Amino acid sequence: MKKVISVLCIFAIVLGMFTPFTIKASAAVNTNSTFEELYNEAKKHLGKPYSQVNRLGPDSFDCSGYTKYVYKKVTGVQIENTSGEQYAAADKIKTGNQKPGDLVYFRDPGHVGIYIGDGKMINAQNDGVKIDNINGSYWKDYFVGYARPFNFKEKLGSKYYYAVSDLNLRTQNNWDSSVAGKVPKGAKVSIDLDSDKNGWCMVTYGSVKGYMLNTTSYFSTTPVLKTYYAKDNINLRTQASWDSSVAQKVQKGEKVIVDLKSNNNGWYKVTYAGKTGYMILNDNYLVATPLNMKTYYAINTLKLRSAANWDSSVSQTVPEGAQVKVEM
Incomplete structure (x- = not known):
């Protein structure tokens, strides 16, 4: 059944503004915030009601009030007030190049949501804040395109390194903090690159966790x-x-x-x-590979020879019961 969204949001978008999408010089704002931080904030408001009167949150929203509130909360930067103004100010992104955190637009009437990946958006509509499938039976017929108000910091994740020397991980990201645990030289550790603060990162070695400067003085990308x-x-x-x-x-x-x-x-x-x-x-x-050696024990006292014959001189005497290694 077709959704009724005639009062979805305050907008200043006319049909001519929606088509065509024109790619322009970048106006997206760089931010140290990540999409994960944006999405975590956006999800806090799931189920909150729609309102054109109290549209800017935090207890109720319309579509553009919701996007404005969430972006400001996470990045500290205020985007435009209405969906039309937000559309006009942001970089237009070709379908296929969209990233989680971009805005996604629809026509008839004008509507905006936050793209969260996998063909889905989180948005404020007449039945409240919810997650929708952009390619669903209703939205796909009114889809216009994507726009990018912010370049979010890419999540780097964790990476394996090797300790260059014996290390003392710290309980905090500074030298003055106490020792959280020890890492032996050559040990393989996992470093959370997204935890970087002034070069200090969270390091995990087995059950030991602590902070250390992520520099080549302490860690190597190749085995030590x-x-x-x-x-x-x-x-x-x-x-x-x-x-x-x-x-x-x-x-x-x-x-x-x-x-x-x-x-x-x-x-x-x-x-x-x-x-x-x-x-x-x-x-x-x-x-690098083990030699094909096998361990034996002398049954009697043995006299090892200097060459592979009995006539050669004795090179060493092996007592009865002694362990020897024989190259096979």
Whole structure:
């Protein structure tokens, strides 16, 4: 059944103003507000009655009074008073390019609502503030187009990062606040980019939540630590050079952790068994996939040979019951 909206709103729109839509230089106002904030405010008034007398809210609205009230409440900027004036002042948007937060217009009589996405609008009409399908049986026959009074801040969402070093998250967005929790170096964290305030963002690591400056000094977009395996017996060095002394011996096939942010002319910090040294990162020394090694136990005392024959010299004696690793 056709809706009766003859008293929907005060308007100053004549048919000639509705057609055609002319795209002009941008007049949309940039705002730090998001559409989510706009929509949350708009939904607070669902079900409130229509009124041309008390049209500007907050207890009742007509169509343009509703859009005027909601935009002002969220952005702090006052748009025009009537639907016709709002239409005239805003950027006209081609159908298909509309975004949530744009105004949507209809003719016969003139009507305006707030586009909320998925072909729907929230609007004040003769049966109160409600959400309607723009493509529904009534509205689609009177649809005119979209206009944009504001460029809303895009919601950035959350993104994964990696801790560059051990971090202390804060309970508030400043250094003077107490420690909310600790994040170990290399840990993968989620950062809420929409929470940014002076560079500080909300960081989540497992069940730990707190604030930290979102800079490259603290977070990396790529992994910081990576597991490698010794391709052969190697000697980690105390400094990033072959001339330095041996810091730690690593047996073939053993797992090590490499600090990918520590590159010094091809040398990287490598941690094994709780000790850290340096090693060149290439396939001659460290590989990303485990070696095909299998653990066995000596049944008797064994004499390992320096070559693959019994005539070669003894390189090492393995006592009975000792664990050994055999490359398959």
